[in-house]
Amino acid sequence: MNILETKSLKKYYGKDANLVKAVDGIDLSIEEGKFVAIVGSSGSGKTTLLHMMGGLDRPTEGKVFIDNKDIHSMNDESLAIFRRRKVGFVFQSYNLIPVLNVWENITLPIEFDLKTVDNEFIEELMRTLNIYDKKNALPNQLSGGQQQRVAIARALATRPAIVLADEPTGNLDSKTSLEVINLLKQSVRKYHQTLVMITHDEKLAQMADRIVRIEDGKLLNREGESC
Amino acid sequence: MLRYMKIAWKYIREYKKRSIAMILSIALSVFLVVTIGSLAESTRVLQVNDAKKDSGLQHVRYDGVNMEQVNKIKEYQNVKKVANSFYYDGWNHESGLTVNILGAEKNILYMESNKMKVGRFSTKSNEIAVEEWVLDRLRIPHELNQTIKISLAENGEKEFKLVGIIENNLDKQSVGNLEAYVAFNDENLAGRENHIYSFVEFKEDLNYRDEAKKLGKQVGVKDEKRIVLNRGLLTAMGELNAIDWDLVKKSLFLMVVGGMVIYSIYNISVLKRVQEYGMMRAIGSTKKQIIYVILSELFIVYMIGVLLGILLGVFFTNLFKGSTMSSGLFTEIDYKLDIVVISRFAIGLAMLTSFGSILLSAIRGSILVNRVSPVEAINRSTQDSNIKFKERESFIEKVLTIPKKVSYKNLRRNKKTIIFTIVSMAVGCTLFMVQTFKTELWTRDWKYRNSIDKSQMYEFRLNTNEGRPMKEGYTTEQIDEISKLPQVQDVSFKQVLYSELKINKKILNGIYGKNYIKFMNSENGFLKDLGDFSFEGVTKDEMIIRNTILGLSDRDLKSLSKGLKEGQIDIDQMKNEPVAVVHIPKVNEKGLYFDHTGKSKSESALNLKVGDKITVTIPKKGYDKGIDTVRLLAEHDKSQYIDQEFTIIGITDVLPDKDGFHLGTDLAPYLFISGNMFKELSGIDKYRLVRVDMKDNYTEGDYKILKEEVQKMSEIIPGTLLEDRVEYLKEAEKSDITYDLLKNSISIILILISGLSIYNNINYNLISRIREHGIMKAIGLTKKQFRNMIRFEGLIYGIISATFSCAIALMIELGIFIYYAYIFDKYSEPVLLLKRFFIEWKSFLIVIAINLSIGYIATIGPRRQVDKIEITDAIRAVE
Numbered sequence A: 001m002n003i004l005e006t007k008s009l010k011k012y013y014g015k016d017a018n019l020v021k022a023v024d025g026i027d028l029s030i031e032e033g034k035f036v037a038i039v040g041s042s043g044s045g046k047t048t049l050l051h052m053m054g055g056l057d058r059p060t061e062g063k064v065f066i067d068n069k070d071i072h073s074m075n076d077e078s079l080a081i082f083r084r085r086k087v088g089f090v091f092q093s094y095n096l097i098p099v100l101n102v103w104e105n106i107t108l109p110i111e112f113d114l115k116t117v118d119n120e121f122i123e124e125l126m127r128t129l130n131i132y133d134k135k136n137a138l139p140n141q142l143s144g145g146q147q148q149r150v151a152i153a154r155a156l157a158t159r160p161a162i163v164l165a166d167e168p169t170g171n172l173d174s175k176t177s178l179e180v181i182n183l184l185k186q187s188v189r190k191y192h193q194t195l196v197m198i199t200h201d202e203k204l205a206q207m208a209d210r211i212v213r214i215e216d217g218k219l220l221n222r223e224g225e226s227c
Numbered sequence B: 001m002l003r004y005m006k007i008a009w010k011y012i013r014e015y016k017k018r019s020i021a022m023i024l025s026i027a028l029s030v031f032l033v034v035t036i037g038s039l040a041e042s043t044r045v046l047q048v049n050d051a052k053k054d055s056g057l058q059h060v061r062y063d064g065v066n067m068e069q070v071n072k073i074k075e076y077q078n079v080k081k082v083a084n085s086f087y088y089d090g091w092n093h094e095s096g097l098t099v100n101i102l103g104a105e106k107n108i109l110y111m112e113s114n115k116m117k118v119g120r121f122s123t124k125s126n127e128i129a130v131e132e133w134v135l136d137r138l139r140i141p142h143e144l145n146q147t148i149k150i151s152l153a154e155n156g157e158k159e160f161k162l163v164g165i166i167e168n169n170l171d172k173q174s175v176g177n178l179e180a181y182v183a184f185n186d187e188n189l190a191g192r193e194n195h196i197y198s199f200v201e202f203k204e205d206l207n208y209r210d211e212a213k214k215l216g217k218q219v220g221v222k223d224e225k226r227i228v229l230n231r232g233l234l235t236a237m238g239e240l241n242a243i244d245w246d247l248v249k250k251s252l253f254l255m256v257v258g259g260m261v262i263y264s265i266y267n268i269s270v271l272k273r274v275q276e277y278g279m280m281r282a283i284g285s286t287k288k289q290i291i292y293v294i295l296s297e298l299f300i301v302y303m304i305g306v307l308l309g310i311l312l313g314v315f316f317t318n319l320f321k322g323s324t325m326s327s328g329l330f331t332e333i334d335y336k337l338d339i340v341v342i343s344r345f346a347i348g349l350a351m352l353t354s355f356g357s358i359l360l361s362a363i364r365g366s367i368l369v370n371r372v373s374p375v376e377a378i379n380r381s382t383q384d385s386n387i388k389f390k391e392r393e394s395f396i397e398k399v400l401t402i403p404k405k406v407s408y409k410n411l412r413r414n415k416k417t418i419i420f421t422i423v424s425m426a427v428g429c430t431l432f433m434v435q436t437f438k439t440e441l442w443t444r445d446w447k448y449r450n451s452i453d454k455s456q457m458y459e460f461r462l463n464t465n466e467g468r469p470m471k472e473g474y475t476t477e478q479i480d481e482i483s484k485l486p487q488v489q490d491v492s493f494k495q496v497l498y499s500e501l502k503i504n505k506k507i508l509n510g511i512y513g514k515n516y517i518k519f520m521n522s523e524n525g526f527l528k529d530l531g532d533f534s535f536e537g538v539t540k541d542e543m544i545i546r547n548t549i550l551g552l553s554d555r556d557l558k559s560l561s562k563g564l565k566e567g568q569i570d571i572d573q574m575k576n577e578p579v580a581v582v583h584i585p586k587v588n589e590k591g592l593y594f595d596h597t598g599k600s601k602s603e604s605a606l607n608l609k610v611g612d613k614i615t616v617t618i619p620k621k622g623y624d625k626g627i628d629t630v631r632l633l634a635e636h637d638k639s640q641y642i643d644q645e646f647t648i649i650g651i652t653d654v655l656p657d658k659d660g661f662h663l664g665t666d667l668a669p670y671l672f673i674s675g676n677m678f679k680e681l682s683g684i685d686k687y688r689l690v691r692v693d694m695k696d697n698y699t700e701g702d703y704k705i706l707k708e709e710v711q712k713m714s715e716i717i718p719g720t721l722l723e724d725r726v727e728y729l730k731e732a733e734k735s736d737i738t739y740d741l742l743k744n745s746i747s748i749i750l751i752l753i754s755g756l757s758i759y760n761n762i763n764y765n766l767i768s769r770i771r772e773h774g775i776m777k778a779i780g781l782t783k784k785q786f787r788n789m790i791r792f793e794g795l796i797y798g799i800i801s802a803t804f805s806c807a808i809a810l811m812i813e814l815g816i817f818i819y820y821a822y823i824f825d826k827y828s829e830p831v832l833l834l835k836r837f838f839i840e841w842k843s844f845l846i847v848i849a850i851n852l853s854i855g856y857i858a859t860i861g862p863r864r865q866v867d868k869i870e871i872t873d874a875i876r877a878v879e
Helices: A046-051 A078-085 A100-113 A119-128 A144-157 A172-190 B002-014 B017-056 B068-075 B107-111 B133-139 B172-173 B208-220 B233-236 B243-271 B272-282 B287-320 B344-371 B375-379 B395-399 B400-415 B415-452 B476-483 B510-521 B554-565 B573-576 B620-625 B629-635 B675-682 B701-716 B726-767 B772-776 B785-824 B839-870 B871-876
Strands: A001-015 A020-031 A035-039 A061-064 A087-090 A162-167 A193-199 A212-213 A218-220 B062-064 B081-090 B097-103 B118-119 B126-129 B145-154 B156-166 B177-183 B196-202 B227-229 B324-326 B334-336 B460-463 B488-506 B534-536 B541-552 B562-565 B578-581 B612-618 B642-650 B670-674 B687-692 B721-724
Touching: A001 A046, A001 A193, A001 B062, A020 A046, A020 A193, A020 A218, A035 A046, A046 A061, A046 A162, A046 B687, A078 B002, A078 B562, A078 B785, A087 A144, A087 B534, A100 A119, A100 A144, A100 B400, A119 A144, A119 A172, A119 B097, A119 B324, A144 A162, A144 A172, A162 A172, A172 A193, B002 B017, B002 B287, B017 B233, B017 B243, B017 B287, B017 B344, B017 B726, B062 B068, B062 B208, B068 B081, B068 B196, B068 B208, B081 B107, B097 B670, B107 B196, B126 B133, B133 B156, B133 B701, B172 B726, B196 B208, B208 B227, B208 B233, B233 B573, B243 B344, B243 B415, B272 B287, B272 B562, B287 B344, B287 B612, B395 B400, B400 B785, B415 B554, B415 B701, B415 B726, B415 B785, B415 B839, B476 B488, B476 B701, B488 B629, B488 B675, B510 B534, B510 B541, B541 B554, B541 B612, B541 B675, B554 B562, B554 B642, B554 B670, B573 B578, B573 B670, B573 B675, B612 B675, B620 B629, B620 B675, B670 B675, B687 B701, B701 B721, B726 B785, B772 B785, B772 B871, B785 B839
Parallel strands: A035 A193, A035 A212, A087 A162, A162 A193, B097 B177, B126 B156, B541 B670, B578 B642
Antiparallel strands: A001 A020, A001 A061, A212 A218, B062 B196, B062 B227, B081 B097, B081 B145, B081 B196, B118 B156, B126 B177, B145 B156, B324 B334, B460 B687, B460 B721, B488 B541, B488 B612, B488 B687, B534 B541, B562 B642, B578 B670, B612 B642
16 A cells, blocks of 8 residues: 655746756655655755655645645645654754753654653653663763664654655764664564655665655656656 | 955845844944933933022032132132122011022022023112012012112111012022122122122032132131032032942943843854854864954944944934923923933943943854864854753643743753843833832822821911011911912911920930030021020029920821821810920931931930920910010020920921921921910910912912912011912922933833843844754644744743842832831931832833733744744754
8 A cells, every 4th residue: 555645746946047846746656664765866856855745845736645645735734733643754964952852852743742642652662772771861962873863763753654764864974874774674664654765875775675766856767767 | 354354244244134133232232321321311410400400500609708719719720600799788678578688799690590580680889689579579569770778787778779680589489588689899898808608610520529629728718617518419410429429320230231232142143153153263264363253243243233323322312302291190281301411421331331242242252162173163062062961850841831841941041141131121120110119109208298287388388477476476367368269279377386395404315415405506506696595494404495386276186196106196185185296306416407428327316205294484474575585585584484294195207397487496396286275375376387278270360369369468467488389399390200201211211122132032042943943843843833832932031021020129129118218317307207118019010011012022023934934944944
């Protein structure tokens, strides 16, 4: 079953001579429970695609379906609620809230939802990611790898259907990168989630179930041609 | 240097919002100091003008100088103006009134802040100039060049030509002090050559105290008592003491508040630049070059901010000038604030303060930038490392939802900024509350005092002359007649008896009492012309001292009970028994009634308490025979006296009313008894004190009619002192209202500026966390939740600021109350009679409302701004 689908997804900026086609008509389907890597060079449109897939950005044209719901037909309020329940985001620069400790950062989306925190689940998640002992630490007291693991935990805390990761290892060394990807893979497998990850690192992309290549806002086929 | 200016200018242009915030904070601070400094200086101008009207323009007066000394004074280089006068003679008018004729130079009018109304000042020996109200009082028509036959006390009859009519001196008019001026020339001066009073005004910007001493020494005035400084004026000018503490206090206050306004916002801006400066160092700038860039930016921002602030300050202050404000508090009259000045001192202070504040921020930024490595700076880890790790969550954090917890934690993280923001807001609000409290405190006390004897504020006051026989006074019929006039609201009337007290020396209060008697018997005490103040009694333990008895109506007795320090008034008892309320003067250890240094403690001269008996001795037989009152009391022939014992049932610290002549001096004890007892004791049923209250909203016509009627009444008994306080009260009210307007304006501006500053700070604080807001939105914070979070943050600022302001204001108000009610002992009478603390709720509620409103309003802009930005842009934003 396809958990996520995009239909003729476009994102254009500017107009006339200054028109920039960041995403230029992408049709993409992602099966539930799969690990998909989106690979492309800098400026290829992969981040823009990811943002539209996750409802962070609205497309110029086209649709995005998550769990058969057209997410961009929702208003901002409904989209925010949908996003925090169904989508988990992992950003390249971690984007933790500096004044909240690790536990608070992880449970942040649950608190936004005004739901009771399943302490057992969160603790298990933290142990899986090896950050339980840093429960009360603030982000500025953690290493890059630890911070990214906190970000991953936050993304998984609400048990979202999809985890979207934008270059999650971009700021990490190779050893830590491998570690983080393995943990990510392990977690989504354990909790039956779908993972879509952007990366420019071929080695990391090879760890995915499927690789999708993007160039100049369009997907490339196996032969490297736009489709 | 130009290179760095160019870089700095690029930064300023690139980060417009931040630059505007910095410029705005400087401009606000400068505006605050300039406007408030100017208004404060205007207040001083007002006080100085009032002091000039009350006590003259002279800085010093030299008593008992001769012409040679006068000439030396005139030649002194630092003298701006001199006016000389001498006592010429007394004019015994047929109405029984006595006019003091002074020989004076024309400059005397300048010194009295007065001027000619018509005609000219006296220059020849047979010329005289008189104030308009004095002519009215003497029923002399306002015709120039008329010849007036004057009966002089020492020099017999003489004719004078009226050459000039002088504008009314309201002060003299309000106390019925009749004076006229003849020429200051050799002929008039004959016999008085060594008794000249020389009034001296020095040039500007000098140390007047020192100049007065110097000049005195130079002209040979050795006795310091003959060098009389104009304390009233010098105090108002802040020139009485070596250091003008008032100016120092105000300047410090303005510098602190002004400085805080800038520092709080400028500091943030400098710290946020750390990353950029780190980048510059990473690509090869030296530390010195970074400092040059920081200083260049500082210079540009400072120049723009200061210029803007000064222009705004001058413009705003000029708006005040000439503006018409209606008080709405006392009358419907509109007042012009034409005494408003632009203070150059304040402009200088503003420039200095703002420069000092941003220099401090820049120094801090420079130290930080240069201490931190380029990598750390680029990673901005220096900022986040300021967040402290805390094990335990506070109670507040436990109960807050997560968005509010984020706001709360951010507030705690930026403690210094918050403290600065809140303190700068609190200063304005606290000042406003304290100002309101003080005004209300004195208003309530004033109303309470007036309720003890309302007649103190009546427009017309008649006082039978001390020289008239004791039995003389106004009858009830005469008083009724004036009461019935349509222009009259109320008439108050009291009986007066000059008498003496027989006391045991033991009741003298130690050194206070002993020195009091000494002082009263000296030339500075009781008027020597009237005889001694005290006499020996029959035994060596007994002493007789002067005093005055007032006979009061039931109504006045009832009101008097409000002013009692001890005891209670039973009106029936007072009417039927020989009981009395006493007022004993309070003096310091030297026996003086008033110590201008305010340093000495004062106590009652006599140890009397409720229940004690006191013997009154009056020359009743002498009064019945019609013997001259002054002689009777001075000679103290026991054969003319009768004794009456009174029991003291009350003691008052306040003298509700008193006789205006020397015999009725308030330096001597006063006894208050009922009208009944007064008649029984003295056999007199007439009234020597009459106070007339004109109706409210009187017209000019009403005033003229009533003035004439009261004048006629004063002429029934020759020599009656008539005080016309109408114009004087009007001017005093105008002054009070102007003063209040200025003070309140200062408070309001402080609040406005502090409000703008807090707005600026909250605004900036929120805008600078766009990324954080973006992150939270990215992970699911809805717009509504975001709005609530931001509102909460703004309201927290408001709540903390309001709480802080109210707490500080309350403490200060309590301190003020305690000081004036229990500690301030400068005067013989208590400064604060109504010793009842209160909370001025209105001002507290206003301050709370303002703080909460500002806190809320400050979040509207940032909310809208952050709402407009796309989540993806916000996440990417570099702060």
